[in-house]
Amino acid sequence: MSIIKQMDSKLANMIAAGEVVDRPASVIKELVENSIDANATIITIEVLDMGMQSIIVTDNGDGMDFTDAHLAFNRHATSKIKDESDLSHINTLGFRGEALAAISAVSKVTLRTRQENQEGIQVEYHGSHLISEGSATLNKGTVVEVKELFFNTPARFKYIKSDYAERAAIIDIFDRLALANPKIRFTLKMDDKTIKETYGTSDFYHLIDQIYGSKMTKDMTIFEETVQKIKIIGYLLSPQIARSRKKDISIFVNGRYIKNYRLIQAVIDGYHSYMMVGKYPIALIHMEMDPSLLDVNVHPQKYEVKFVNESMLSYHIETLIKEALNKKTHQIPEALNRIRKDENEKYTPQSLEFGENLVQEKNDGNDYQKIQKIPDFDFVGVFSGTYLLFQNEDGLFMMDQHAAAERIRYEHYYNSLANPNHTIRSLLMPRSLDLTIEDMEVISQHTKSFESYGFIFNEDTDLIGLPVWILDTEVDLAIETMVSMLAENSKIDLAVLRDSLAKDISCKGAIKANKSLNQNEINNILKDLRQCKNPYTCPHGRPTVIKLSHYDVERMFKRVV
Template structure:
């Protein structure tokens, strides 16, 4: 029997390794950028053509390589950073496994020029599919110049699985941003199809963030730092009011290496507890410096996931650091004891002193004294006649002077009959006890007391107004609205509960999807066109989706670098901030890229419907309630949102009866 096990040829082994390391063009950009950073480059230039399919070029001014090192760098497991097994636990550089260049050369046409500053000549190496085609001495600039041409040229199946140019370019920009943020002391530039996307000079981290994300971030950045013997946390966090719906501007770096860590993200969000709107995510760029022996970075091929030997301590320190920054920079609501927050401008100051206080030397004058509101001061106003008190109160409100608490100790019941003005005629026209009148058993107490004795008697305010409100709710086509969020519709088998916002999302999705499919979206022209500046990633996404966005009803034109002028928006989105609508829609689309395998029309309709439905938590009239229910049940799937969340639920008569047992 013949032996069946044999060693793989190097070319096939390299292609298998490339399957882990080189998943898409962005993987190549990441590996080569990290190599340039490890080479101590001060300036790195990235040139991309056709989203990396045709060309990826990385030019740096690092230390360069000798001829032998240049040749050895393309061998598998060849590295300059590991000498013993102990080195694996002291890694502080990026690339160290020695697989990147070998894997890239196995699935692309590679050309490398490199020279050390002290050498007169450099080295040129050409490789195609792991085969060395040329190696010679040339004249070149110090540093390394790597060209990756025709990625996956010898693996057509992998090339066919690449996404559109816009999607692949967004992944490249994401990797570029992560490396650039981790190394603000290095200058970076990025070009795509001869168009400059980023030009980031070397500088401080805050400057890097502003150059990368825009000048609007200048006002929302707040420094965060916490040092302990075990770990140090530093970086910048954003203000709660600048939080966005999409979670795509959040960065963790451990020893300057970008990572994804949901546990640490939970710590940051927990520090913002009570300050973020529902569904919003804060901006942060946070660095964790820790001894490499306390972490394991070899649990994922791309090294974006790590493990800490004491995650709870890192979690607590991270949360404490962010909370400290939130408090230090007055991000949270706080009391200002130096200003008069309890009284209007014409009233007494919280820092004023009485004559008695001025004589006492117990408390320094710089310490504000508490002020007792007039309603706690007993007889000063209560001793006044009733007419004077009413006059004083009226004058205080009209002139916006004095304390907002300057009211009599006992509430006045003068003119209480005015509460029922206009109700008597309604009561005469309608019987008090109608079918469905839930509160008709409560009757107002008759007024038999004189005005002089009104203050000394307990006055019961009748519920006729409540009776009218209850009757009106029941008559609203039998559809009741609760807290502007839910609708209750009685049906034969019980009560149907409808989530108002989700119902709007389902209805809007059907309309947006129909507009995209039929290409007949209605646009509302803006009287004054709006300009919106986007990130390079979102700008590229908008260009790629221009046709679909136009079919929805958006009308926009390019206006300079990363800027659009919006001339029209879909009719169904009127009333929203046009710039926020456009920018948040693109950010949401980018965040969901690759999460679900959806076509463009489906993804766009879902995102816009979810975005627009946020504003439908509002009071609805009787006609609007009925129209909402009718449109919901005319849709293709009234029970669920496009994302699979339930829209309706049924309380049967048996369930309702069970609640009373």
């Protein structure tokens, strides 16, 4: 006797609902995506009791006829794809035909809809069962009301989190949908109170202000590039606006918000050395590409996407962010309460080589103009033996001499290590190093790696040749750093080695705090810092210079209120 039986549609829908609908926020996501696919330009979301009592999504989209209003509640009924070939060219947010079927399986749903020049229609489903149908009065578009979510699956309630967590999840999905669709006007109401609203004007400055708060676009960097027919637009908020979590890094592909660890990491790496370790930026990356280059049919909630060449895409995103941040003239942090709280040889600037002090940016006439990243100011003294004080008509500037020297040396060594084919200077006498037996074994196993950087050893593991870019006082430190990295990894990651070696040498060899500097050394620090691509932070993300405006000073002395 056969023990395998065909599952009835109601039970199948309830099982599918567990994949598609796990909390009120996921209901909102699915309904709003349907509205977007219906060409809506105005979408309103109303929530009562964090969505457990009711969720209403209203749009001015195309609407449905009588037949489609019923078919929409059937599992795998969709207008988005018709055959196998459509799966590789998906241009819509929804396509699986599961959303309404899954939602209606675990709630009470009323759908009212009207097409242009047609009568309105209303259908009502409770737990996948049709309860009523008839006419309705409404403007063109669709209204979906979801009541008593999980009324027939009480076990699901134990997975619902606190009111605060559910509220945060609803606001988060609203933010992602709004940021992905700047041309649509969105409104979110919770318990009859308007929480957020966007204008649908395609103005990203206004949009980001509405989502993240006013003045968040101050010092925002924007770039737009096309790489191998993939259009990439980045909206990078100021590195001074740091977050403790990665959640404010948003990736969008063809208007779809996605979660992709590798691309998020590319954004973080792009901000490298602009932010403290453990801090993350607010950044939006929009990509437009041929649908055949990605697969969105990976997970029922459609957050996961597979790309044809993900490693190439992540490389370009990281590179574009670095270039955009380095080209821009950023604001120097102002006022002490705005500074992020997370936290031996003489300086010889003539031995370091840098590029141009001034960066090039396009003006409105498509010509390039040179902009100085660090303003002109006059040296006035030293505070606490560590902070160099400068002033101009804008206020008082404090420079951390150690952080500034770190940045200068970091960029020197980072640039020097960019090309492994270094000019080598031979030593008249072999130079012995303080190495352990284990260190010498590492060197002997990776002789070619050391040679590629210009470090030449003889059979006794003594140095007989050095790259011209390194100072004699820092040879031991460089060898120590390279030995440590080679001992931990079977092969060298050039990018990681380049960055780590530059950081170690720059940090340990930079001017220390409380070290007395003469006027010539101070002038050289300022001169060389101005030559850096990123003169604003040390390699670890700490600020090199902060500003105390005249207003801040006068306020401290109660001259202004």
